[in-house]
Amino acid sequence: MSYRVQYSNEARVALRALEKAGMARLQEYRQAMEQIARKPYDFGKPVDGINDKRRAAVAGTVTIYWISQSVLTVSVVTIVHTA
DSSP: OOOEEEEOHHHHHHHHHHHHHOHHHHHHHHHHHHHHHHSGGGSSEEETTEEEEEEEEETTEEEEEEEETTTTEEEEEEEEEOO
């Protein structure tokens, strides 16, 4: 079972910046998010003790996402570039 990945407006802006850094890096990010979408609880660590809110290092970024089990969605809310 795989979750659908969706991005907040803030995350979309960060993705555009990632694209400017290079298409290879954007592709690496998207591939990593596909892996996370397959098993979102296997990646990252809970934020503020909330198991459905997670922080993970993804392709040179710190990505914060929410997991919604009822609609099988991973919602990326924040992407911070680290490299």
